[in-house]
Amino acid sequence: MNVALRCDKITMKFGGLTAVNEFSVDVPEKEIYGLIGPNGAGKTTVFNMITGNLQPTSGVVYFKDTPLTGLKPYKIVSLGMARTFQNIRLFTNLSVLENVLTGFHHKLQYNIINTVLRTPRFSKNEKLMKEMAMELLERVNLREHADFKASELPYGDRRKVEIARALATGPKLLLLDEPAAGMNPQETLDLMYFIEEIREKFDLTIFLIEHDMKFVMNLCRRISVLDHGVKIAEGAPEDIQKNPDVIRAYLGDIDA
Ligand SMILES: Nc1ncnc2c1ncn2[C@@H]1O[C@H](COP(=O)(O)OP(=O)(O)O)[C@@H](O)[C@H]1O
Ligand SMILES: [Mg+2]
Numbered sequence: 373m374n375v376a377l378r379c380d381k382i383t384m385k386f387g388g389l390t391a392v393n394e395f396s397v398d399v400p401e402k403e404i405y406g407l408i409g410p411n412g413a414g415k416t417t418v419f420n421m422i423t424g425n426l427q428p429t430s431g432v433v434y435f436k437d438t439p440l441t442g443l444k445p446y447k448i449v450s451l452g453m454a455r456t457f458q459n460i461r462l463f464t465n466l467s468v469l470e471n472v473l474t475g476f477h478h479k480l481q482y483n484i485i486n487t488v489l490r491t492p493r494f495s496k497n498e499k500l501m502k503e504m505a506m507e508l509l510e511r512v513n514l515r516e517h518a519d520f521k522a523s524e525l526p527y528g529d530r531r532k533v534e535i536a537r538a539l540a541t542g543p544k545l546l547l548l549d550e551p552a553a554g555m556n557p558q559e560t561l562d563l564m565y566f567i568e569e570i571r572e573k574f575d576l577t578i579f580l581i582e583h584d585m586k587f588v589m590n591l592c593r594r595i596s597v598l599d600h601g602v603k604i605a606e607g608a609p610e611d612i613q614k615n616p617d618v619i620r621a622y623l624g625d626i627d628a
Contacts, residue, residue, distance in 0.1 A: 374401040375436070376545050376577035377422065382431035384417050384601075391417045393601045394431065399545075404571055404578045406592035408585065408612075410621055414601040415581045416458060419547050422579075423455050424448045435545065454543035456534045458550045458581075464523035468514060468533050469505055471522055475540025476501040505540065511573060512536045512566070528559030532566060539574060546570075548580040552587050560584065564591055585622075589613065597621065 377399040384392040392414040399405045407415050420426040422433050424445040433440045435451055443451075454475075462471050509515045514532060517525060522533060531551055538546060551567070552560045564587060571578050582588045588595060589609040597605040597612060599621040605612055612618055 373398075375399065375434075376401040376403075377579060378434040379418070379422065380432045380434065382418070382421050382428040382433060384414070384421055384426060385429045391601050392421070392598075395598070395601075395603055396431075397596050397603070397606070399577060399579050400594075401577050402571075402575070403594070404567065404580065404592050406588040406595040406609075407579065407581045407598060408583070408588055408595055409598035411583070413598040413621075415598055416549055417601075418598070419455065419549055419581065422547065423453065449541050449543075452542065452544040453547070454538035454541045454545075455547040456531070456538055456549060456551060458553060460530050460534050462522040462530060462534055462537075465521060467519050467521055468509065468525070469502070469518040471533055472505040472508060472537050472540050473501055475537040476505060508536055508540055512539070512570065526559075528555055528562060531555070531563065535566075535570065539570065543574075543576065545577045545579065548578065550581050550583055552582060552584050560587060567591060585613075 375398045379395055379397045381394040381396050382392060383390065383394050395418055407418065409415055417426065421428045422440070424440060424443050424447070427442070435448070435453060438451065440448055463474070506515065506518060509518050512532060512535070514529065514536060517529065522530060525533065535548070535551070548567070552563055555563060567578065568591065570576065580588070580591070592609060594607065595609060595612050596603055597618050604617045604621060605615045607615070
């Protein structure tokens with residue numbers, strides 16, 4: 373098994389609170405891997421440590437064989453990792469196309485000198501990026517929405533635009549933090565197919581957090597369960613579902 377992402381005993385302490393305690397996981401390449409757990413279990417904190425938004429108090433995250441310790445988020449993006457957030461983060465007044473373009477700009481940020489000088493090369497890049505963004509929108513079936521403002525789209529499509537923008541950075545690993553949160557059953561089902569489709573089309577490894585058990589159970593081959601910052605179980609969906617520790621953890625959680 374080739375490992376796309378390895379967390380080796382990562383711990384995050386906020387003052388006296390240990391939000392995540394020595395969490396370890398190996399996410400295999402090309403798989404859709406799930407992270408579940410009740411509210412406040414530490415799931416988003418795990419993602420923040422992986423993406424460099426937080427530096428672990430101890431432990432190491434490896435992206436393939438590269439330790440990410442001390443690296444800033446933009447640097448980690450440039451290595452081929454992208455994410456979406458629990459609350460959708462889009463520029464609501466910009467068009468779908470412009471939102472996706474910000475993903476490409478992220479990739480080219482080192483080329484700032486061209487931007488400042490507005491050289492012919494810059495205009496050529498702009499044109500090329502627009503073409504690439506349109507092509508990406510085509511591949512995720514959002515092309516006909518390209519000129520809509522992000523705020524004009526239904527909730528489910530906004531989530532897809534956020535994912536498309538993440539794809540614009542050219543990731544090998546995509547992290548999705550509760551992608552189905554706030555969606556109705558039809559949007560959730562639609563998103564499940566969407567995630568499977570982009571994994572295939574873009575040859576991705578996907579690591580996703582989800583509160584919705586059914587969603588994770590249907591999409592993921594393997595799952596880790598976090599409770600109070602500690603990994604309490606790992607395995608295939610059918611084993612996780614009947615694991616007594618997991619059932620106990622979820623009983624205390626009114627949203628589950
Ligand atoms: N930046 C922060 N500062 C202090 N406490 C935090 C911070 N981020 C998260 N926490 C706390 O860490 C715990 C885990 O939060 P989080 O990772 O968001 O959980 P989950 O995503 O599983 O719902 C919670 O108790 C939360 O209040
Ligand atoms: Mg969270």
